[in-house]
Amino acid sequence: METELLDLSLNELQNKLQNSEISPVELVEASISRYQNFDKEINSFVSFNSKESLQKAREVDVSRENGPLAGIPLALKDNLCRAGYATTCGSNILEGHRPPYTATAVKAIEEAGAIIVGNANMDEFAMGSSTETSAYGLTRNPWDTERVPGGSSGGSAAAVAAGIVPAALGSDTGGSIRQPAAFSGVVGFKPTYGRVSRYGLIAFASSLDQIGPITRTVEDAALLTEIISGHDPADSTSLDQPVPEYHGNINPKPENLTVGIPAEYFGEGVDEEVETIVRQAASDLKAEGAELVDVSLSTTEQAISAYYVIATAEASSNLARFDGVRYGPRAQEFEDMIDMYSQTRAEGFGAEVKRRIMLGTFVLSSGYYEAYYGKAQKVRTLIKRDFENAFEKCDLILTPTTPTAAFKLGSRVDDPVQMYMNDVLTAPTNLAGLPAITLPVDANSDGLPVAAQLIGPSLSEQMLFDIAYLLQELSPWEPCSAPLKE
Amino acid sequence: MKNEIVIGLEVHVQLKTKSKLFCGCSTEFGADPNANTCPVCMGWPGTLPVLNRRAVEFGMLAALSLNCEINQDIKFDRKNYFYPDLPKAYQISQYDMPLAEEGQVEVELDGEKAVVGIERLHLEEDAGKLVHSTAGAESYVDYNRTSVPLAEIVTKPDITSPEQAEVFLRSLKQRMEYLEVSDCNMEEGSLRCDANLSVRTPEGELGTKTEVKNMNSFKGVRKALAYEAQRQKKVLSSGGEVVQETRLWDESEQITREMRSKEEAHDYRYFPEPDLVPVKIDSKWQSEVKQCLPEMPEEKYERFQAEYDLSDEATQTLTASRPLADFFERALTGDVSPRSVSNLIIADLKREMNERDWTINDVNITPENLAALARMFEEDVISSNVCSELIAELVESGGDPEAIVEERDLKQISDAGELEAIIDEVINENPDAVEDIRSGADQAIGFLIGQVMQKTQGQADPGQARKMLQERV
Numbered sequence: 026m027e028t029e030l031l032d033l034s035l036n037e038l039q040n041k042l043q044n045s046e047i048s049p050v051e052l053v054e055a056s057i058s059r060y061q062n063f064d065k066e067i068n069s070f071v072s073f074n075s076k077e078s079l080q081k082a083r084e085v086d087v088s089r090e091n092g093p094l095a096g097i098p099l100a101l102k103d104n105l106c107r108a109g110y111a112t113t114c115g116s117n118i119l120e121g122h123r124p125p126y127t128a129t130a131v132k133a134i135e136e137a138g139a140i141i142v143g144n145a146n147m148d149e150f151a152m153g154s155s156t157e158t159s160a161y162g163l164t165r166n167p168w169d170t171e172r173v174p175g176g177s178s179g180g181s182a183a184a185v186a187a188g189i190v191p192a193a194l195g196s197d198t199g200g201s202i203r204q205p206a207a208f209s210g211v212v213g214f215k216p217t218y219g220r221v222s223r224y225g226l227i228a229f230a231s232s233l234d235q236i237g238p239i240t241r242t243v244e245d246a247a248l249l250t251e252i253i254s255g256h257d258p259a260d261s262t263s264l265d266q267p268v269p270e271y272h273g274n275i276n277p278k279p280e281n282l283t284v285g286i287p288a289e290y291f292g293e294g295v296d297e298e299v300e301t302i303v304r305q306a307a308s309d310l311k312a313e314g315a316e317l318v319d320v321s322l323s324t325t326e327q328a329i330s331a332y333y334v335i336a337t338a339e340a341s342s343n344l345a346r347f348d349g350v351r352y353g354p355r356a357q358e359f360e361d362m363i364d365m366y367s368q369t370r371a372e373g374f375g376a377e378v379k380r381r382i383m384l385g386t387f388v389l390s391s392g393y394y395e396a397y398y399g400k401a402q403k404v405r406t407l408i409k410r411d412f413e414n415a416f417e418k419c420d421l422i423l424t425p426t427t428p429t430a431a432f433k434l435g436s437r438v439d440d441p442v443q444m445y446m447n448d449v450l451t452a453p454t455n456l457a458g459l460p461a462i463t464l465p466v467d468a469n470s471d472g473l474p475v476a477a478q479l480i481g482p483s484l485s486e487q488m489l490f491d492i493a494y495l496l497q498e499l500s501p502w503e504p505c506s507a508p509l510k511e
Numbered sequence: 512m513k514n515e516i517v518i519g520l521e522v523h524v525q526l527k528t529k530s531k532l533f534c535g536c537s538t539e540f541g542a543d544p545n546a547n548t549c550p551v552c553m554g555w556p557g558t559l560p561v562l563n564r565r566a567v568e569f570g571m572l573a574a575l576s577l578n579c580e581i582n583q584d585i586k587f588d589r590k591n592y593f594y595p596d597l598p599k600a601y602q603i604s605q606y607d608m609p610l611a612e613e614g615q616v617e618v619e620l621d622g623e624k625a626v627v628g629i630e631r632l633h634l635e636e637d638a639g640k641l642v643h644s645t646a647g648a649e650s651y652v653d654y655n656r657t658s659v660p661l662a663e664i665v666t667k668p669d670i671t672s673p674e675q676a677e678v679f680l681r682s683l684k685q686r687m688e689y690l691e692v693s694d695c696n697m698e699e700g701s702l703r704c705d706a707n708l709s710v711r712t713p714e715g716e717l718g719t720k721t722e723v724k725n726m727n728s729f730k731g732v733r734k735a736l737a738y739e740a741q742r743q744k745k746v747l748s749s750g751g752e753v754v755q756e757t758r759l760w761d762e763s764e765q766i767t768r769e770m771r772s773k774e775e776a777h778d779y780r781y782f783p784e785p786d787l788v789p790v791k792i793d794s795k796w797q798s799e800v801k802q803c804l805p806e807m808p809e810e811k812y813e814r815f816q817a818e819y820d821l822s823d824e825a826t827q828t829l830t831a832s833r834p835l836a837d838f839f840e841r842a843l844t845g846d847v848s849p850r851s852v853s854n855l856i857i858a859d860l861k862r863e864m865n866e867r868d869w870t871i872n873d874v875n876i877t878p879e880n881l882a883a884l885a886r887m888f889e890e891d892v893i894s895s896n897v898c899s900e901l902i903a904e905l906v907e908s909g910g911d912p913e914a915i916v917e918e919r920d921l922k923q924i925s926d927a928g929e930l931e932a933i934i935d936e937v938i939n940e941n942p943d944a945v946e947d948i949r950s951g952a953d954q955a956i957g958f959l960i961g962q963v964m965q966k967t968q969g970q971a972d973p974g975q976a977r978k979m980l981q982e983r984v
Contacts, residue, residue, distance in 0.1 A: 106557045126550045227556040231785035345600030389780035
């Protein structure tokens, strides 16, 4: 069946395109066909441009000079700006908003030849772990449509898991790439803070946000990361460091490798089956010659509180610009200027976004700043130090990505604290600015994917791809699309 | 009681960099509404600021001229508030690690010198401007000014009178003009000043202060502060209490009015700007900037005093503005004396400028033209009248003074032979005046000189005429 084309890796697709075994039109048609068959049910896309994508597929020249993604359909999370295309962050307050410019990372994949077929659904303003808070409806997990795909990049993860696209871009503030990738049985990578330009990523929490790939294989994640990485003069926080050829250099050498196992990441709240599966992954590495050592990340418990203080503080400021003055819908009825702001924001934002704006406003308020924001910054420093100390004993850290496999739709959406606990194993790396990759390693007894996370020191991207690739080879999980019924 | 008024100023100076503080847009004043905007300064979602290093350097120059210490580590912070002219709903400013601190400026008022301390100087971005429709129903926003760099200069509460506040502001403007970092034009808004004022209790304790805003000229600052000081004194002497509040100066009514009370004050929720990295100002950068520091007013004054034989007043006038001082020095070509150039500038050129409300940059006469006129005057080639008239003409339309003098035959008559017939004529026509002089009324000679000048259409050399008249009478 033609749509199975989309189960191939980026590299395989590129080879087939260049050998004229397949055409970009066939590939885009396959993508459209899967979108039409599956997306009514899983709702992974906010917008999908069939006609235009086909047109582009007809025009594209797939020769190698035209880039490693020439002719390959990809999806963007709905918070990545593309000039002229609606970019809404899953929110009513940006309904119909068409940015006048294109994000640096998006430009990079366009220049690499990708055909962007549409924007993937997300929790409103990337605030959530289930993709249930989007103004454009919830997204379902392709492995079990009664379950969430994770969030906030749930649309991107579900679209890749469903095989509508071979890869997508997401953004990760506290786990928003890794957690949905884990729930959806795909690979997700959060680069070192500053590795990828944030210019054009609609900000949630500026000091934590990072754009990254969601793919079906580790090699694909390496390839996409390589394409979108690099210094950008438009982003002062982007790192001025050379970008290695991650994809071409993947070299899985487990010898002399020391893998840290932090007890704090296997403790209370982590599902037993998840723990067993991830410990098995560690054993698999050990069997290949890696050494396993216990490391301590004692600040893990405080990390989630610090994360929610810092992320909401920055968000309260970042989201203040959505006021209906310059873009987005404005409330129809209001009494004066202040009321115009209030009504516009009351109508435009959903409950979770409002909750976080209020939290963030509170923690920055005069009289509370030191007790909350000031303290959280101190905890952040301790977390960084914790990781630094751990990396003196090991090369990388292996943990579960999430405490549990995908949970049922609606089961946590009314309990914010329960929902926030989803980020407990992923948010510390954002606070420390470190790179981390997640990949599915096995299925649990419900047949749901369970993922392992590898965390490395700053700019250790290559090592993470190397070892994740090795784990991908060793583990029982085979990269594949979810078995959705057509 | 002395020093009973306590004033501190917060001055915003627009830095005239070519581009804005965080994007590449032009800072040019007077462009079509929203012509100088881009996604970054418009605060479009997803955009990020990039610091303009030139603006940091302009700020450093301003700080150095106020004798401030430049901080090695500086950072930017967000000041959060909602207003339509603020597209991101926060202003990128500096909170606890400003560009510079602890400066001081000497000011002189009525011969008395005083030192005004500078608390800090920090960089921040300007806001846009609201434009209200004439019908009053709609408001529009012009974002051209958004993100134009500002240096906010905060003085210590060292100023003791409204007059001293005005002197301080003029001195600040003079410094910024010398540095060429700002025009400091209050009417155009390139310098804005808010003031905190309180009145001491009879026991000498600090009173409650009010903040005064909306002053649009240096004179306005003086008047507003004088009004506010009187108002507070009246409140206190009638047994009342001064309320801590912000008050607006009403230029047309010449009073201050309550704008908002302390309770309504904003909580700006400052926090470090995560989109910018902290800036390190190492000694290398600082010394590079220091090298660009021009001669400042005090130094120029001292040098002029030492190098040129001028009166204090003339030196003061010439060094008041750097372009004027430069004009003066450029006119010192050849062997023309500084004093005659200075005289022409102060007596004639300044008068012509004042009449037209022009600055030295607006005049069409060049320093070389002025030098030529001074030389011709010194060498008695032209009379002072002709010289004045030519300055007036050249200020307006420019031209080569030597060619004009030649062409219109404006050389003064100092040749005794040429003057003799006219002197004879005047003596014959004015026997009464001649008699007066002979009987000792010397002032009558002035009348006769006037007659000579009239007959020669101003071209006679009055000195020569006087000499000859004295001899003949």
